Amino acid sequence: MAVDLPDEHRMIRETVRDFCETEIEPIAQEIEDEHRFPAEIFEQLADLDVMGVPIAEEYGGLGGDTLMYAVVAEEIGRVSGAIGLSYVAHTSLASKPIELFGTESQKERWLRPLAEGDYVGGWALTEPGSGSDASDMDTHATKEGDEWILDGTKQFITNASEAGSVLVKAVTDPDARYGGISTFIVDPRADDGFEVTTVWEKMGLNASPTCEISLESVRLPEDRLLGDDGDGWTQTRKTLDGGRISIAALSTGLAQGAYEHAKTYSQEREQFGQPICEFDAVRDTIVDMYRKTERARLLTRQAARKYDAGDPVTRDSALAKLDASEAAREVAEDAVQVLGGYGYTTDFAPQRFYRDAKLMEIGEGTSEIQHLVIGRELGL
Structure with a gap:
């Protein structure tokens, strides 16, 4: 996994990863089957002080940058696309616009409870x-x-x-x-x-x-x-620039989770007297899954860094969202294939990643719209 992160970002990542593996992963399929919004998880995320990662401390946020927020979104997506989706919608769509465009009184009344995790937006x-x-x-x-x-x-x-x-x-x-x-x-x-x-x-x-x-x-x-x-509408365009980075980060997390499940399974599952990862077809599939996930991560972090630097980011966020969302769907589909029949059962996570990933190509602007946006940015 790419390690091009400042120390503070790595610390946040490890804290969130530990929480996700301990508290979210064990119930990820259960809450999906029950169609249940896990309010208790969001209360715990508030206790970790990550419900307002990119929001200023003076309004109850963590005071982090977009890169840190993308790292957190990726970690949540790595174990649960559903929790990740509610999390990024809360942060980039419901909270950030109030910080960017609201009055001081609006920020105190409406932004603070969002950033502190009193409720989702x-x-x-x-x-x-x-x-x-x-x-x-x-x-x-x-x-x-x-x-x-x-x-x-x-x-x-x-x-x-x-x-x-x-x-x-x-x-x-x-x-x-x-x-x-x-x-x-x-x-x-x-x-x-x-x-x-x-x-x-x-x-x-x-x-x-x-x-x-x-x-x-x-x-x-x-x-x-x-x-x-x-x-x-001006607010919407600015919001979508950040929102597409959110979806790119969430998609990267979905791809990462699917890749990890497939890799682990391929090392443990034996056929014809050897782990299936030693067969060329499976090994090459796992390598391609890794390549697509790393590419999505690099594009996402590039867009996040440009956003934090105050540079124009429409092209970069659209490119990251387009690539990462398609990578998530492709990697998740490959994960199902690597696991074979088990991959099609709800006892294993790849089927959930596969179903979750499809929305990433639709929400925050379809892949077709991202092509349109990028084309305009290229002067086409």
């Missing part, structure tokens, strides 16, 4: 009809006196059923297109009219709730507007 952009054109939204907010009134439906929203706050994108000026979208902070537990209408049964990642939410005349005070009216 959500981010509501996608709608039932919007697909990859996220700007094509029907959810709207109208100003009435000193209140905003939200109406609409959001789809595929991670953590919504468990969240203490959700950042909701809504149209405030229908004629302004990208310039007419704004972001609002909604409290699912207190704001009348907010309802989780569906928690989806999915191919994988079922310990991470994916929800449809309805907003019906949700009245919000003026101070729930994040940033200025019309800033929503």
